[in-house]
């Protein structure tokens with residue numbers, strides 16, 4: 474059994490790793506957290522009405538509507554994080570933003 478000190482040390486390392494991962498994640502974002510948040514809200518509403526067409530149709534609509542310049546970059550980022558269509562953006566990507 475690890476003693477108290479060892480446990481505290483492990484906890485500290487764990488905490489540092491999590492913080493580092495969080496910083497890396499923030500750095501990797503092509504647009505701000507706020508924009509992602511409103512994208513998720515938008516998808517939430519629209520998918521309820523229309524369902525998913527297995528493409529990033531609604532995501533693209535959102536990016537165009539909000540005049541996001543790096544739309545391609547955002548799309549690539551979403552795909553890298555498991556969002557290959559609108560509903561996957563909600564299922565796979567939104568949770569990455571929850572603390």
Ligand SMILES: [Zn+2]
Pocket residue numbers: 525526527528558559560561
């Ligand atoms: Zn889908």
